[in-house]
Structures are given as structure tokens and as C-alpha cells.
Amino acid sequence: MMKNLPKTFERLTLSERIQHIVLVISFMLLVITGAPLFVYKWKLFHVLIASEALFRLRGILHRAGAVMLIVLVVYHLGYILFTRRGRHELWEFLPRFRDLGDFLHLVKYNLGLVKDPPNFGRYNIIHKFEYWAVTWGSCMMILTGFILWFEVQAMIWLPKWIMDVTRVIHGYEATLAFLTIIIWHFYNVHFNPDVFPMSKLWLTGRLTEEEMKKYHPREYEELMKEEESKSE
Amino acid sequence: MKRDITDEAPEFSRRRPASLSAGPDELPLSGGLGKGPGSCVLLVLIFLLISFRLADAYEIKLTTSQDNAQCLSCHSGENKYLEKFPKNKRELLAVDEHMLSGSAHRLNTCTDCHSGLNQIPHEKTGAIVDCTKCHSSDITVNGKEQKYSESIHFAALKKGSKEAATCTSCHGTHDILEVSRPDSRVNRAMIPKTCGTCHSEIFSLYERSIHGQAWLKKVGESAVCTDCHGEHQILAPAVKESSVSKQHIPETCSKCHANEKLNVKYGIGEKKISTYLGSFHGIALEYGDVTVANCASCHGYHDILPSSDPSSSISKGNLARTCGHCHPGMGENVAKGNIHVAPTPRSDIFAFYIKLAYTLIIGSMIPAFAALIIIDLYGRYRRSRLAMHDGAEAAKEES
Numbered sequence: 001m002m003k004n005l006p007k008t009f010e011r012l013t014l015s016e017r018i019q020h021i022v023l024v025i026s027f028m029l030l031v032i033t034g035a036p037l038f039v040y041k042w043k044l045f046h047v048l049i050a051s052e053a054l055f056r057l058r059g060i061l062h063r064a065g066a067v068m069l070i071v072l073v074v075y076h077l078g079y080i081l082f083t084r085r086g087r088h089e090l091w092e093f094l095p096r097f098r099d100l101g102d103f104l105h106l107v108k109y110n111l112g113l114v115k116d117p118p119n120f121g122r123y124n125i126i127h128k129f130e131y132w133a134v135t136w137g138s139c140m141m142i143l144t145g146f147i148l149w150f151e152v153q154a155m156i157w158l159p160k161w162i163m164d165v166t167r168v169i170h171g172y173e174a175t176l177a178f179l180t181i182i183i184w185h186f187y188n189v190h191f192n193p194d195v196f197p198m199s200k201l202w203l204t205g206r207l208t209e210e211e212m213k214k215y216h217p218r219e220y221e222e223l224m225k226e227e228e229s230k231s232e
Numbered sequence: 233m234k235r236d237i238t239d240e241a242p243e244f245s246r247r248r249p250a251s252l253s254a255g256p257d258e259l260p261l262s263g264g265l266g267k268g269p270g271s272c273v274l275l276v277l278i279f280l281l282i283s284f285r286l287a288d289a290y291e292i293k294l295t296t297s298q299d300n301a302q303c304l305s306c307h308s309g310e311n312k313y314l315e316k317f318p319k320n321k322r323e324l325l326a327v328d329e330h331m332l333s334g335s336a337h338r339l340n341t342c343t344d345c346h347s348g349l350n351q352i353p354h355e356k357t358g359a360i361v362d363c364t365k366c367h368s369s370d371i372t373v374n375g376k377e378q379k380y381s382e383s384i385h386f387a388a389l390k391k392g393s394k395e396a397a398t399c400t401s402c403h404g405t406h407d408i409l410e411v412s413r414p415d416s417r418v419n420r421a422m423i424p425k426t427c428g429t430c431h432s433e434i435f436s437l438y439e440r441s442i443h444g445q446a447w448l449k450k451v452g453e454s455a456v457c458t459d460c461h462g463e464h465q466i467l468a469p470a471v472k473e474s475s476v477s478k479q480h481i482p483e484t485c486s487k488c489h490a491n492e493k494l495n496v497k498y499g500i501g502e503k504k505i506s507t508y509l510g511s512f513h514g515i516a517l518e519y520g521d522v523t524v525a526n527c528a529s530c531h532g533y534h535d536i537l538p539s540s541d542p543s544s545s546i547s548k549g550n551l552a553r554t555c556g557h558c559h560p561g562m563g564e565n566v567a568k569g570n571i572h573v574a575p576t577p578r579s580d581i582f583a584f585y586i587k588l589a590y591t592l593i594i595g596s597m598i599p600a601f602a603a604l605i606i607i608d609l610y611g612r613y614r615r616s617r618l619a620m621h622d623g624a625e626a627a628k629e630e631s
Contacts, residue, residue, distance in 0.1 A: 036515075036519070037512070037515055040510070040515040040518065040519075045519075046518070046519065049519050049520075050520070051520055052519075052520040052521045052522065052523075054519075054520075055516060055519040055520055055521045056521065058519075107604075107607060109611060110607045110608055110610060110611025110612075110614075111607065111610070111611065112611070112614055151559065152559045152560070152561045152562055153561075155562065155563060155565045155566060156563060156565070157565075158565060159565045159568030159569050160565060160566050160567070160568050160569025160570070160571070161568060161569030161570070161580055161582065161583065162569075162582075163569070164569060164570070164575065164580055164582075164583045165580075165582045165583050165586055167512075168575075168583050168586050168587045168590070169586060169590075172586075172587065172590035172591070172594070173590070175590075175594060176590065176593065176594055176597070179594060179597070179598060180597070180601075183598065183601045183602075183605075184601045187601075187605050187608075192608075193609075193612055
């Protein structure tokens with residue numbers, strides 16, 4: 001039985017890794033080209049965007065990043081609805097009451113109030129928070145971004161005060177997303193002492209047996225059970 | 233019109249025959265003309281005398297300290313000598329003594345300005361007045377140097393324009409008054425009139441604008457021409473450095489409208505400049521995109537009217553058309569909401585509370601993340617110490 005065990009476990013398929021890379025590129029492009037409008041008083045941006053042509057280029061790149069994100073979101077929607085793997089992942093990502101208990105357990109474990117580590121499954125609350133934050137954020141940004149992109153057409157239906165609200169949401173939602181990524185996501189995948197300087201999961205898509213046991217014990221257990229039942 | 237004195241100079245002297253020698257006794261008197269062959273010669277003689285009958289009257293060397301009375305003996309408005317000139321020339325040659333003695337130059341002599349005249353009778357050439365002998369054409373306004381030599385007026389003068397404004401066009405000639413005097417042509421109270429002498433069409437637009445209306449009511453804080461255009465260094469709007477160029481319009485308007493006291497006093501509303509600078513238009517302009525709307529794009533410039541005026545470009549009824557200049561197809565929806573107004577619970581309830589909610593979410597999320605990260609790091613540190621401790625105990629037991 002032990003011989004049949006794979007040495008590594010696939011966590012991200014090639015398609016999922018490519019989706020993540022597209023998200024990384026479009027996100028970075030959108031943040032870099034969008035921030036000069038939100039933090040418009042920062043001198044550095046005025047040094048970098050020193051001419052009308054560069055400012056126009058900023059707008060073009062921002063829209064290019066937006067198109068990338070839209071294509072990705074549409075593709076991802078198809079992926080989670082129309083592929084077997086996608087549907088399974090979506091199911092795994094659905095929030096459950098257990099996640100809250102696991103989370104409190106983790107805090108207690110870190111503070112030394114309980115001895116055993118939390119028995120995490122495939123996705124814990126940290127992963128689920130990030131996934132749904134990206135989903136929510138992308139929808140908000142695409143919706144408000146489209147309104148701002150096609151302002152005259154949008155204003156056939158929307159009064160000026162909704163345009164003002166739209167602009168507030170686009171700017172602040174972006175700030176929220178950027179800070180979440182730069183603080184929370186970067187801690188989890190870069191600065192966390194376990195993975196510093198960077199977890200290679202996003203490139204390899206695979207976890208070792210040790211990592212599976214440590215980070216996803218319940219999933220590992222379930223996989224082992226499946227394995228056993230198959231081999232019987 | 234303003235520069236006729238100098239323009240006429242060459243023609244004036246050309247008419248003077250060198251051989252003419254007529255005594256003061258021979259001054260022609262009206263009705264003294266005879267008939268016959270001699271009258272033709274007499275007519276020519278009279279014509280010449282009309283021009284220069286006093287040619288040899290005063291053979292006096294003029295010095296710079298020459299008393300003005302010497303000059304005024306001919307150039308006084310009451311002098312009969314001048315009556316012989318056509319009316320328009322007479323006006324130019326006549327000097328109002330009263331005006332001169334009340335002017336800023338009351339202590340100067342004629343030859344201080346009209347230099348190059350050393351004797352009477354004098355050649356008209358060389359009488360071009362050069363103000364820069366005493367005054368610099370570069371001035372400092374609000375700490376900014378303004379050079380007449382860089383201005384659009386001087387550029388036109390160099391090109392040979394006869395209408396181009398020179399010192400005298402704005403400051404006057406014999407009637408120059410100190411700028412502090414309210415009746416001075418260059419006092420703020422008079423500036424629109426002074427500029428309007430040449431720019432009459434603009435003056436009639438300005439007169440109807442909110443700034444012009446306030447100026448007519450003697451509101452000293454209202455903008456006059458020079459507040460926006462500058463004084464000596466007036467530049468065309470197309471020149472980037474101009475105070476009324478697309479790049480500099482917001483800066484120029486903010487000289488008054490960034491002043492919240494004035495905004496409250498005249499019911500303009502608060503934060504008009506900062507909210508514009510924070511709008512997409514303001515931000516894009518600051519990055520150098522001049523195609524976006526600046527203040528003047530929507531408000532106009534010489535004809536600015538308050539939004540409460542139905543004929544204003546920014547009245548509710550006209551907004552769709554005004555915005556439509558740049559955003560073709562813009563409809564009435566643009567008037568349903570505020571434009572560059574800081575959101576308050578009263579003005580923009582949704583924008584205000586959504587902004588507040590985001591600020592609270594972001595403001596509480598960052599400490600929450602920080603706390604979780606610190607707890608996580610603490611957990612790792614605690615466990616690694618425990619592991620070390622266990623290892624040490626195990627080693628002890630072994631030994």
C-alpha cells in the first residue's frame with residue numbers, strides 16, 4: 001500500500017496556475033496604472049507620469065489590464081460551472097460553520113491555549129477569505145470600472161450622483177484589495193517563516209506529503225481513506 | 233491711435249522747408265488774403281506758415297532743466313499756434329497744464345521724457361518717449377516677475393503692429409497717475425475700462441459677467457482683467473506659461489476661489505478648487521493632459537455667470553449641453569447630482585456614507601491583519617522555544 005502513495009499531491013492544476021498568473025499580471029497592471037488617480041498627490045507618480053502621452057498610456061494600460069481581468073473572470077466562471085474539477089473546487093470553497101471553529105482553534109493554538117494544531121481540510125478560512133475577497137472585489141471593480149469607462153452611455157440610465165458613488169467604490173475597493181494582497185496574502189505566501197522568501201506552490205502546483213500532513217491534515221486523511229478503499 | 237505722436241513724426245518734419253524764413257510779424261491773420269497773381273504765392277506761403285510759422289521765434293538752447301513753461305508756450309491747449317493744426321493733431325500736440333501738474337510726473341520737466349530736443353524750433357524726430365530710462369518694464373507682482381518684453385503686447389509691437397499696447401496705452405501720457413489713486417487708469421477700479429479701450433468686445437462680455445457686475449458695483453474683491461491675465465507679462469492663452477493657459481487656469485482661479493472666506497462670503501460653496509483638483513479632470517490636468525476640462529471649459533471666462541442664472545453655462549438646464557462639448561451624447565442625468573462638491577450627508581448622502589464605510593473597513597482591517605500576523609509569529613516562536621526546551625531535556629535525560 002505504501003509504495004502506491006504519490007510523493008507529491010496536486011493542489012493547483014495547470015489551468016488554475018495559469019489563471020493565477022493572469023490574475024497576478026492584470027492585478028499588478030491595474031494597481032500600478034490606477035493608483036496615480038487615487039493617490040494623485042504623491043509626487044513620485046508625477047515624476048513617473050511626466051507627460052500627456054504617458055498619462056494617456058496609463059489609461060490604455062489600465063483598460064488592457066481590465067480586459068485581461070474580465071476575460072479571466074469569464075473563463076473562471078465557465079471553469080467552476082462546467083468542469084468537474086471546477087465544480088468540486090467551488091464546493092470545497094463554500095464557507096462552512098466549521099471554518100469559524102477551525103479559525104478560533106488556530107488562534108488558541110498560536111496563543112498556546114490548546115496543544116493540538118487545528119485539523120484543517122483542503123481550504124481553511126484564510127484560503128476561503130482570499131478567494132471570496134478576490135471574487136467580490138473583481139465583480140465590484142469590473143462593474144464600476146465599466147460605468148466609468150463608458151461614462152456617457154452609463155449616464156443614459158444613471159444620474160450624476162450614482163457616478164460619484166461609482167467613483168468612490170472603484171477607488172476604495174481597489175485600495176482595500178491592494179492592501180489585502182500586500183499585507184495578508186504576501187504574509188501567507190512570502191513572509192511567513194515557513195515559506196520565506198516565497199512559496200513555490202503557485203508555480204509547481206504540488207505539495208509534498210509532509211506539507212499535506214502539516215497544513216491539510218484532514219484532507220490528507222480523507223485522501224488516504226479513498227486510497228485504501230480503492231486498493232481494497 | 234495711441235502712438236500717433238510718434239507715427240506722425242517723419243511726415244511732420246518733411247513738410248518743413250529749410251529755406252523758409254518768416255518773421256513773427258508776418259503771422260497770417262484770417263481774412264488777410266488778397267486777389268490776383270500774388271495771392272497764389274501768398275497762399276503757398278500761408279500754408280507753410282500755418283505749419284511752421286513760429287519756426288524762428290525762439291532761438292533758445294534747451295537744457296534738461298529747462299522750465300516747462302518754455303514748451304507750454306507753444307504746446308499749451310490755449311495757444312493759438314495749435315489752432316492752425318487739424319483737430320486730431322491739435323489734440324495730440326496740446327498739453328493740459330492742469331493735468332500735467334496733477335500727474336505723477338509733476339516734478340519732471342518735459343525734456344525728461346521728450347529727450348533729444350535740444351532747441352526750439354525742434355525737429356519732431358527723436359521725440360520718441362522711452363519710459364525705460366527711469367522705469368523698468370519688468371515688475372514684480374505678488375512675488376512673480378513680469379516682463380513686458382515677454383508679453384504678447386510687446387511681441388505685437390515688434391511685429392510692427394500700430395495698435396499694440398505700450399506703456400502709455402495703459403498708464404496714460406501727460407495724465408499718468410500713481411496706481412494707488414482710484415482714478416488712475418491702472419488702478420483696479422479702472423483696469424477693465426483701460427483694457428476695454430482696445431478690447432471693447434471683451435469688455436462688453438465682461439461687463440455682463442458676475443465678475444463684471446460686481447466690478448460695476450465697486451466690489452473690490454471681484455476679478456478684473458489683470459487678476460487673471462497678469463500685468464506687464466500678459467501672454468496668449470495658447471502659451472503654456474500664461475496664467476490663462478489650460479495648464480494654469482485652475483491655479484489662477486484658485487488665487488481667489490481657494491479662499492474659503494471669499495467662497496462663503498459670495499455663496500460659492502466650499503472646497504471648489506480642491507474638489508476639482510481631486511476630480512478626474514483635475515487629476516488628468518495635473519498630469520499634463522490638457523484635453524480635459526479646466527475651470528474655463530465649463531464656466532467660461534469673460535462671460536462667467538453663477539449657476540443660479542438660467543443663461544449660465546453651468547445652470548441645471550444648460551449642463552447637458554456644456555458637458556456635451558467634450559462628452560457628445562451627454563443627457564440630462566448629468567444635472568442630477570453635484571459637480572465638484574465635497575460629499576456631505578446633506579449634499580451626497582450615498583457617496584458620503586459609502587466613503588465612510590470603506591474608510592472604516594480599511595481602517596479596521598489593517599490592524600486586524602497585523603494582529604493575526606503577530607499572533608501567528610508568536611505561535612511559531614513559542615513552539616520553537618518549546619521544541620528547543622524539549623530537545624534540551626531529552627539530551628539531559630540521555631546524559
